[in-house]
Amino acid sequence: MVNFSKYVFNSFPPIFKYLMFLLLSFFLYLLTNEWSNAWPSNPLLLPKLTPHLNVSNSDSDQEESTKPVDVSTGLDLEIQYDFPPFLRLYKSGRVERLLGTALVPSSAFATPKVLCKDVIIDEKTGLAARLYMPNFTHIDSPTINKKKLSILIYVHGGAFVVESAFSPTYQRYLTKLVSKGRLLVVSVNYRLAPENTLPTAYDDTWQAVKWVVQNAKSGPEKFLSQHGDLNRIFMAGDSAGGNIAHNTVMRAGKEGLHKYNNGMRIKGLVLMNPYFWGKEPLKDEKRDKETIQRLESTWGFVCGWKYNINHPFVNPLSLRDKWKKLGCERVLVTISEYDLFRPRGKAYVEGLRESGWNGLVEVYETKGENHVYFLWKPNEEKAEKEMEMVISFLNRP
Numbered sequence: 001m002v003n004f005s006k007y008v009f010n011s012f013p014p015i016f017k018y019l020m021f022l023l024l025s026f027f028l029y030l031l032t033n034e035w036s037n038a039w040p041s042n043p044l045l046l047p048k049l050t051p052h053l054n055v056s057n058s059d060s061d062q063e064e065s066t067k068p069v070d071v072s073t074g075l076d077l078e079i080q081y082d083f084p085p086f087l088r089l090y091k092s093g094r095v096e097r098l099l100g101t102a103l104v105p106s107s108a109f110a111t112p113k114v115l116c117k118d119v120i121i122d123e124k125t126g127l128a129a130r131l132y133m134p135n136f137t138h139i140d141s142p143t144i145n146k147k148k149l150s151i152l153i154y155v156h157g158g159a160f161v162v163e164s165a166f167s168p169t170y171q172r173y174l175t176k177l178v179s180k181g182r183l184l185v186v187s188v189n190y191r192l193a194p195e196n197t198l199p200t201a202y203d204d205t206w207q208a209v210k211w212v213v214q215n216a217k218s219g220p221e222k223f224l225s226q227h228g229d230l231n232r233i234f235m236a237g238d239s240a241g242g243n244i245a246h247n248t249v250m251r252a253g254k255e256g257l258h259k260y261n262n263g264m265r266i267k268g269l270v271l272m273n274p275y276f277w278g279k280e281p282l283k284d285e286k287r288d289k290e291t292i293q294r295l296e297s298t299w300g301f302v303c304g305w306k307y308n309i310n311h312p313f314v315n316p317l318s319l320r321d322k323w324k325k326l327g328c329e330r331v332l333v334t335i336s337e338y339d340l341f342r343p344r345g346k347a348y349v350e351g352l353r354e355s356g357w358n359g360l361v362e363v364y365e366t367k368g369e370n371h372v373y374f375l376w377k378p379n380e381e382k383a384e385k386e387m388e389m390v391i392s393f394l395n396r397p
């Protein structure tokens with residue numbers, strides 16, 4: 001057998017042997033670590049790379065980001081994509097989150113006024129949510145209030161890449177919201193990019209909405225079946241969560257949530273300092289070249305370069321007459337004076353008014369503050385006023 005192969009090999013012309021040698025070298029090259037370093041930094045390759053990424057959801061973020069860098073292979077020394085201040089994606093496929101990775105149990109920031117617990121919505125994908133409701137035995141003791149509660153489906157922010165429904169930031173904010181307003185909150189722990197690029201976050205949130213409707217109707221989740229008012233479902237989100245909340249309510253209008261909910265619709269939408277962008281500058285928008293490039297690139301990164309910067313997912317102004325199908329009755333948009341996204345928030349309100357949509361839209365502005373300031377200092381006066389505004393919007397008949 002050996003002699004036979006040797007015979008066959010020797011009978012090949014020299015050029016052919018040379019080509020075989022080249023091919024063999026190439027395969028050896030592929031087998032070494034060099035291959036990983038040879039990934040071109042073409043962003044279009046990212047979706048192909050994602051199956052190799054080893055973080056599947058934010059529960060493992062902390063562990064992942066503190067994993068020591070593997071110096072022996074040098075793979076983590078080269079950055080595939082830098083997204084300051086949020087994360088770095090290395091050519092090895094490792095995702096290093098630089099902030100928004102801390103997680104706290106549902107008992108954190110406990111107050112006897114609020115009950116809080118976690119639920120899994122989908123075992124397969126790990127989609128989960130944190131539920132909050134007033135502790136009736138505490139606040140209404142001894143008489144138990146039978147009136148059902150508005151259901152607020154909350155979508156956290158974090159540029160689609162960091163933060164969690166289980167982070168201390170949202171635990172603190174939503175505990176406070178529920179202790180002040182009589183409502184039930186479902187905080188959605190959708191999957192993050194770049195491991196799961198858009199539309200995963202949109203799909204997860206839509207799945208959470210259907211789960212809420214199902215459970216408010218007939219359980220088994222008792223918070224919802226015993227206390228949730230199916231006629232009063234609201235959605236809210238800040239920053240990227242505002243973007244997701246808007247797109248979810250668009251979907252509710254298009255696909256018809258009423259099919260799942262006996263004709264009921266989402267009652268209202270609250271967009272707090274929402275993240276939107278677009279190709280055409282708005283008149284009061286501060287846009288330098290660096291900002292434009294950064295915003296377009298990072299949007300591409302979070303959606304795996306599937307949608308351009310004028311896609312209706314990121315630029316509702318390009319929705320035109322589709323906007324009038326927004327699936328709720330009223331909208332509140334909050335903006336902050338120094339927020340880069342402030343002009344987009346204002347344009348959202350004007351655009352929705354002009355779209356022919358049959359509902360009420362209003363805007364609430366906070367002076368002298370930056371993007372999502374209310375999350376970092378919820379106990380300061382301006383943040384408390386904004387929260388009161390949100391609660392009164394949710395509690396209106």
Ligand SMILES: *[C@@H]1O[C@H](CO)[C@@H](O)[C@H](O)[C@H]1NC(C)=O
Binds near residue numbers: 111112114115137
């Ligand atoms: C709910 O309120 C009751 C009565 O004040 C209290 O005993 C109980 O510990 C509270 N539950 C929680 C989870 O704080």
